[in-house]
Amino acid sequence: xxxxxxxxxxxxxxxxxxxxxxxxxxxxxxxxxxxxxxxxxxxxxxxxxxxxxxxxxxxxxxxxxxxxxxxxxxxxxxxxxxxxxxxxxxxxxxxxxxxxxxxxxxxxxxxxxxxxxxxxxxxxxxxxxxxxxxxxxxxxxxxxxxxxxxxxxxxxxxxxxxxxxxxxxxxxxxxxxxxxxxxxxxxxxxxx
Amino acid sequence: xxxxxxxxxxxxxxxxxxxxxxxxxxxxxxxxxxxxxxxxxxxxxxxxxxxxxxxxxxxxxxxxxxxxxxxxxxxxxxxxxxxxxxxxxxxxxxxxxxxxxxxxxxxxxxxxxxxxxxxxxxxxxxxxxxxxxxxxxxxxxxxxxxxxxxxxxxxxxxxxxxxxxxxxxxxxxxxxxxxxxxxxxxxxxxxx
Numbered sequence: 064x065x066x067x068x069x070x071x072x073x074x075x076x077x078x079x080x081x082x083x084x085x086x087x088x089x090x091x092x093x094x095x096x097x098x099x100x101x102x103x104x105x106x107x108x109x110x111x112x113x114x115x116x117x118x119x120x121x122x123x124x125x126x127x128x129x130x131x132x133x134x135x136x137x138x139x140x141x142x143x144x145x146x147x148x149x150x151x152x153x154x155x156x157x158x159x160x161x162x163x164x165x166x167x168x169x170x171x172x173x174x175x176x177x178x179x180x181x182x183x184x185x186x187x188x189x190x191x192x193x194x195x196x197x198x199x200x201x202x203x204x205x206x207x208x209x210x211x212x213x214x215x216x217x218x219x220x221x222x223x224x225x226x227x228x229x230x231x232x233x234x235x236x237x238x239x240x241x242x243x244x245x246x247x248x249x250x251x252x253x254x255x
Numbered sequence: 256x257x258x259x260x261x262x263x264x265x266x267x268x269x270x271x272x273x274x275x276x277x278x279x280x281x282x283x284x285x286x287x288x289x290x291x292x293x294x295x296x297x298x299x300x301x302x303x304x305x306x307x308x309x310x311x312x313x314x315x316x317x318x319x320x321x322x323x324x325x326x327x328x329x330x331x332x333x334x335x336x337x338x339x340x341x342x343x344x345x346x347x348x349x350x351x352x353x354x355x356x357x358x359x360x361x362x363x364x365x366x367x368x369x370x371x372x373x374x375x376x377x378x379x380x381x382x383x384x385x386x387x388x389x390x391x392x393x394x395x396x397x398x399x400x401x402x403x404x405x406x407x408x409x410x411x412x413x414x415x416x417x418x419x420x421x422x423x424x425x426x427x428x429x430x431x432x433x434x435x436x437x438x439x440x441x442x443x444x445x446x447x
Binding site: 094132138172176 | 284287309313314324364
């Protein structure tokens with residue numbers, strides 16, 4: 064999506080460790096009219112797949128996931144990060160490693176909100192190593208529901224998550240695919 | 256808003272300690288088409304106020320705030336809960352006591368995203384003691400911006416937050432105002 068690439072070039076900031084800061088429109092302040100356009104794009108990519116539920120993970124995926132779900136006219140479920148390893152009987156739980164924060168989070172969804180027969184579109188802001196998506200897909204599988212695919216705003220295509228998940232057969236659509244980032248020069252290039 | 260009262264009666268669950276669980280449409284699973292209707296209602300209540308920014312607090316306010324901001328065609332900023340008391344120079348910080356979790360959270364917004372001249376509508380899911388709203392209003396004040404008002408989905412009108420903030424002159428609109436809750440019978444009544 065050309066407009067998203069332009070937005071990243073105009074407003075994104077590159078930091079050492081392959082950190083791309085997009086707090087001005089995505090992670091802290093959210094450019095809602097622009098994110099509506101991204102949501103429409105996800106709708107156009109997945110509209111024939113029978114999606115009846117959108118799933119994301121708190122916190123920065125929630126806005127784009129909600130704005131996307133409205134075009135599917137379906138509910139959104141967000142997986143919660145749990146501090147405790149005492150998980151109740153009424154939840155599905157998976158583990159997600161965070162490279163950014165160097166920790167493992169338990170992520171949970173109450174069983175009532177994911178059901179066999181659900182056709183689930185997973186939405187998230189970033190895809191890098193694929194840990195969050197893998198955890199969310201696992202929650203869907205535990206529920207006996209179906210992963211229709213995943214819509215991602217920004218994929219770090221130089222990391223292995225996207226390639227690995229596509230090899231496993233998942234339908235992953237990323238609106239911007241970063242080929243390289245350089246913190247010294249501040250440059251970002253995209254996959255052609 | 257009659258439809259929200261009906262939704263609470265149909266799906267809300269009352270627990271001891273004045274806990275109203277609305278995970279099926281608001282706090283965990285989000286009924287997005289319904290929340291769009293709530294967002295339109297907030298727009299109709301505040302549309303003449305020159306709102307150019309919506310502010311909420313992570314995590315469960317984000318979806319309704321994003322869906323509301325689209326009708327104002329403006330950005331959303333969400334205040335982040337910070338674990339550390341080491342607050343950087345580039346953020347506004349306030350403290351919010353959580354009665355639910357019995358702790359105090361630092362909440363922060365990067366200075367770049369709240370500016371003098373901004374006319375800010377605060378959106379949140381619940382209003383009880385008013386701690387979260389007070390903290391968010393404080394962030395707006397620190398930025399030299401203006402609080403236009405606050406749009407709340409569910410106000411626990413038997414607690415003192417709403418009355419106190421209205422007395423201070425804030426324009427608070429709550430789409431459902433709970434007059435009483437009874438965990439034993441599961442009943443919820445609303446302010447007439």
